Amino acid sequence: MLLLTSYISTAQTTPKQTSNLKEITLEEIWNGTFSAERMNSLNSMNGDFYAVLDYNRQTRSVSVDKYSYKTLEKVETIVNSANLNGLNSFSSYSFNNDETKLILGTNFKKIYRHSFKGTFYAYDIASKSLTLIEENIQEPVFSPDNKNIAYAKDNNIFIKNLASNNITQVTNDGKINEVINGITDWVYEEEFAFVRAFEWNKTGTHLAFLRFDETNVPTFSMDIVGTELYPTQQVFKYPKAGEKNADVTLHMYTLSTASTKKISLGDYEYIPRIKWSNDADVLVATTLNRHQNNLKLHKVNPVKATTVLLLNETDKAYIDITDNLTFLADNSFIWTSEKDGYNHIYHYDFNGKLINQITKGNWEVTNYYGFNEKKKTIYYQSIENGSINRGVYAINLKGKHKELLSNVNGQNTAAFSKNLNFFINTHSSANTPPVYSLYTAKGKMLKVIKDNVALKERLSAYKMSPKEFSTININGNDLNMWMVKPLDFDETKKYPLLMFQYSGPGSQQVGNTWNGSNDYWHNMLAQKGIIVVCIDGRGTGYKGADFKKVTQKELGKYEVEDQIAAAKKLVERSYIDKNNVGIWGWSFGGFMSTNCILKGNDVFTTAIAVAPVTSWRFYDSVYTERYMQTPQENASGYDDNSPINYADKLKGNYLLVHGTGDDNVHVQNSYRMINSLIEANKQFDMFIVPDRTHGIYKGRNTRLNLFTKMTNFIDANLNNK
Incomplete structure (x- = not known):
């Protein structure tokens, strides 16, 4: 097995050398002192060009500027807010197909994680004319023939004709918390990760859309304290595990007849994707059963409203x-x-017959970038050089002539041009901050765009310990691990241990990648004399389907067993204090840390849980049932792994943190945990943060205040005295 430590220098700075180095402070972590420079988000254009949204501080104007991939130089300004009448600024833009028009967006109001409402305008580049589309709308998009713009408003779909400015209302039955047309409901947005649920065909003659009838979905409500005299309530439909989902149906609107047809897709629970093929008369709709282990692709004829099964894939999990x-x-x-045990790329004909498997091996394809029709070449990202690394590759359609286009080690992520002739590679590792470089599609590096050398030099003045990567054999599996030690580490001394993990299905925390804010915090704790360790146990990703899916129907069983066993194995090391062992995590990681201090009370003495799930009965249907089936089918899987049922096992120091405005993992989870601890007469600490969502970040000093609380808790309970 390849030793992961070979990628990272483990050289230690001697105590004498550290005397002049600065301590990391919480204020610096959260005021951006250690933030890496990022590239502006770019949109690839036709040809060898890309567009960037630029802000001019002097003129306070916003522009969409066109750049060349070949030179990285600006070619022209497509539109500037300083030259627009009636629109002082905008914060989003999107092109039509031939890049003759733009949709400009402003006045955004966030709804959930990905969704928002805004005011949108259509801009004609040649005539420089600006037309208001509508206010408080969602997801406007040009038709491919450039004649119309479709958008959603108030749970209905509308089409605006650009020539006449006439607006056609496609649906009329939209109603808050009852029927949604063309926009996904909460659970689809969160778990299937898309918002716009309508799609034009290739000629702009048909508009396919999903309709969500959530009338019978149970309602969840949250009190929002706000700043007024009386709190308000946020009320929305949230299907918890085993509860009623929205009835989702596929519909087809035909512009020439102004008529809508409902499309029958047989027996299914979810429609997680719709996508038009290159044939304007064939839509492909994806359906899933409720267990999410039976997927079907359906070819849909929009005129006849008929369907043909294209592909059917099943899985035991x-x-x-x-x-x-x-x-x-x-x-x-x-x-x-x-289907062969690892995520790979396949090629099928339009009748669903397998032509060939393009990639093969005991490794995972982690990203698919696209297919160059002229070169018959596929571009993808994978872990062929070790599961903690990512590389960018090219391979032909027959699965031959594979080439590595990027660095071998570390994380490499490609942003390809629309024509797939160039890509901007982002490379980082545990020792290298993000480096943005321009490459040809053949893997030739043309230019370094940003290298973050200044950040690396700035960090050299601080006490920063290197991550030491290795594997640890736990319960018969070699698990990826990193360890951060104090810079003045002395193996003859004993140090407290703090374990960090997330552990959710398919996730990864042990990666050869640059620091996030948690890494700086862990370093700060290390310089206080604490050893910090992270281990990806069973159920995490990038080691094959069997390793990932072993936790099926038992979320929190094998993952917790691995963390407890790892802690017990680590305390056997002479330099770790077995009487001071802590664990912390957020969300799924908070579920884990809570379970660990209860079921592992013979090894863990301290735990922090931020925004934890405490019973999968409280979480949403799509995510939870994917791994657990329903509570009605798998009651023991839910209850045997719920920390609520083991509150009487608490012996150590426990800090519970939650935001009351968390629409994802509801504060109900922590309230129920608190009640269980009270009933068991257990003492604990808690930090309830008003109105904050799952990330607990909104508002001045929110994160700084939270991590100050967590640091103080660790100082008091996990110490090196």
């Missing part, structure tokens, strides 16, 4: 939903699947 479905010129298609 579940099937992940991706956006990798790609139709080639002949309508054969690219598909990714775990």
Whole structure:
């Protein structure tokens, strides 16, 4: 087995050398002192060009500027807010297909994680004319023939004709908390990761859309304290595990007849994707059963409203939903699947017959970038050089002539041009901050765009310990691990241990990548004399389907066993204090840390849980049932792994943190945990943060205040005295 430590220098700075180095402070972590420079978000354009939204501080104007991939120089300004009448600024833009028009957005109001409302305008580049589309709308998009813009408002779909400015209302039954047309409901947005649920066909003659009838979905409500005299309530439909989901149906609107047809897709629970093929008369709709282990692709004829089964894939556990479905010129298609035990790329004809498996091996394809029709070449990202690394590769359609296009080690992520002739590679590792470089599609590096050398030099003045990567054998598996030690580490001394993890299905925390804010905090704790360790146990990703899916129907069983066993193995090391062992995590990681201090009370003495799930009965249907089936089918899987049922086992120091405005993992989880601890007469600490959502970040000093609380808790309870 490849030793992961070979990627990272483990050289230690001697105590004498550290005397002049600065301590990391919480204020610096959260005021941006250690933030890496990022590239502006760019949109690839037709040809060898890309567009960037630029802000001019002197003129306070916003512009969409066109750049060349070949030179990285600005070619022209497409639109500037300083020259617009009636629109002083905008914060988003999108092109039509031939890049003659733009949709400009402003006045955004956030709804959930990905969704928002805003005011949008259509801008004609040639005439420089600006037209208001509508206020308080969602997801406007041009038709491919440039004649119309479709958008959603107040749970209905509308189409605006650009020539006449006439607006056609496609649906009329939209109603808050009852029926949604063309926009996904909360659980689809959160778990299937898309918002716009309507799609134009290739000629702009048909508009396919999903309709969500959530009338019978149970309602969840949260009190919002706010700043007024009386709190308000946020009320929305949230299907918890085993409860009623929205009835989702597929519909087809035909512009020439102004008529809508309902499309029958047989027996299913979810429609997580719809996508038009290159044939204007063939839509492909994806359906899933409630267990999410039976996926079907349906070919839909929009005129006849008939369907034909294109592909049916099943799995003993579940099937992940991706956006990798790609139709080639002949309508054969690219598909990714775990059916051979690892995630790989497949090529099918338009009748669903397998042409060939393009990638093979005991490794995972982690990203699919696209197919160059002219070169018959596929571009993808994988872990072929070790599961903690990512590389960018090219391979032909027959699965031959594979080439590595990026650095071997560390994390490499490609942003390809629309024509797939160039890509901007982002490379980082545990020792290297993000480096942005321009490459040709053949893997030739043309230019370094940003290298973050200044950040690396700035960090050299601070006490920063290197991550030491290794593996640890736990319960018969070699698990990826990193360890951060104090810079003046002395193996003859004993140090407290703090374990950090997330542990959710398919996740990864042990990666050869640059620091996040948690890493700086862990370093700060290390310089206080604490050893920090992270281990990806069973159920995490990038080691094959069997390793990932072993936790099926038992979330929190094997993952907790691995963390407890790892802690017990680590305390056997002479330099770790077995009487001072802590664990912390957020969300799924908070569920884990809570379970660990209860079920592992013979090894863990301290735990912090931020925004934890405390019973999967409280979490949403799509995520939870993917791994657990329903509570009605698998009651023991839910209850045997719920920390609520083990509150009487608490012996150590426990800090529970939650935001009351968390629409994802509801504060109900922590309230129920608190009640269980009270009933068991257990003492604990808690920190309830008003109105904050799952990330607990909104508002001045929110994160600084939270991590100050957590640091003080660790100082008081996990110490090196």
